[in-house]
Amino acid sequence: MATFSTTQLSLYTSNPYSNAFPPDPISLSKAQQLKEPSHPRCLQYVKTVVPKGGNRRVRRLIKSRVKRNSQAFGERCKKYRKEVLRKRRIYRDLQEKRDGLIARAAAKVAAQVAAKYPRALSEAEAESDVEGEKKTMPEEAIKGKLKKKLEEFNLKMKRKSTQQTPT
The missing domain is CATH 1.20.5 (Single alpha-helices involved in coiled-coils or other helix-helix interfaces)
Structure with a gap:
């Protein structure tokens, strides 16, 4: 047969375990602290049965x-x-x-x-590819085009920098 332990739970609190073990008051003497607390005089507490884990x-x-x-x-x-x-x-x-x-x-x-x-x-x-062979421009022509583009870019940047007004 299973063994059960009993605990006292409060009906009127939100947490059922909050009043199960009330904190001991600090002002009591050692003898008063060791003494068993008296049972409540109203039906505020109910005994519940909690099964032990050995079953x-x-x-x-x-x-x-x-x-x-x-x-x-x-x-x-x-x-x-x-x-x-x-x-x-x-x-x-x-x-x-x-x-x-x-x-x-x-x-x-x-x-x-x-x-x-x-x-x-x-x-x-x-x-692009023409009959399996690539027609590419000679290196000098490529360098000339790049120099021309670079000069145009530099001129454009100079114009932009001179056109800006100081704030």
């Missing part, structure tokens, strides 16, 4: 409760994992769609530039 049946009940809780936890984990995978799929699809839109926009801009500047397109074609 096999109680342990079995607790074990089944733990098992049920772990199964519920596993189901919650599966649900969460499914949700995460679904969101990843959605994000990947959106990323692919965004990449496609960017590629289309870049192709559109390239077509507009080619229509606006046909000479630039013909130079790019001249530098």
Whole structure:
């Protein structure tokens, strides 16, 4: 047969264990502190039965409760994992769609530039593969173009710096 311990619990407090062990007053003498407290004169306290953990049946009940809780936890984990995978799929699809839109926009801009500047397109074609051989400009021509671009850039920067008014 199972053994039970009893504790006194308060009916009128929010925490049932708050009045189970009232704090000892400091002003009492040692003899008064060791003396048993008198029982309450009203029905403020009720005795409750708390089973001890040594009982096999109680342990079995607790074990089944733990098992049920772990199964519920596993189901919650599966649900969460499914949700995460679904969101990843959605994000990947959106990323692919965004990449496609960017590629289309870049192709559109390239077509507009080619229509606006046909000479630039013909130079790019001249530098591309022609019958397996690459037609490249000589190094001196490339250096000359780069120097010219650098000089234009420097002139532009000088103009900008002179046009700015001090604040």
